[in-house]
Amino acid sequence: MISNVNKNVVFVKNIPSNIIEEAIFILKEDVSDTRIDDKLDIAKNEAEMILQDYIDNEIVSSLKKKNEVTNKKIKLKKALIIMLCAFALIIGVISKGI
Numbered sequence: 001m002i003s004n005v006n007k008n009v010v011f012v013k014n015i016p017s018n019i020i021e022e023a024i025f026i027l028k029e030d031v032s033d034t035r036i037d038d039k040l041d042i043a044k045n046e047a048e049m050i051l052q053d054y055i056d057n058e059i060v061s062s063l064k065k066k067n068e069v070t071n072k073k074i075k076l077k078k079a080l081i082i083m084l085c086a087f088a089l090i091i092g093v094i095s096k097g098i
Helices: 033-097
Strands: 002-005 009-013 022-026
Touching (some): 022 033
Antiparallel strands (some): 009 022
């Protein structure tokens, strides 16, 4: 998953996501060269958690928007049905009075 590593930058590619192509993480300055491999493993795990949280939040947000649109459509259909019923009642009352 990590494709290119610089002293202070980690490029993450081939992310299993439909919305994220790659990510760039900038490591803190206090990363020493002697422990860079350990730090890279930690950075990789943290990067994967951050990306997964982002993806999860995007999915939840998308589902909420879709649900809101569906609820609005349902409310509009109900309002239309009520208006049509009221209109039919008014027409029926007027036609019996004539």
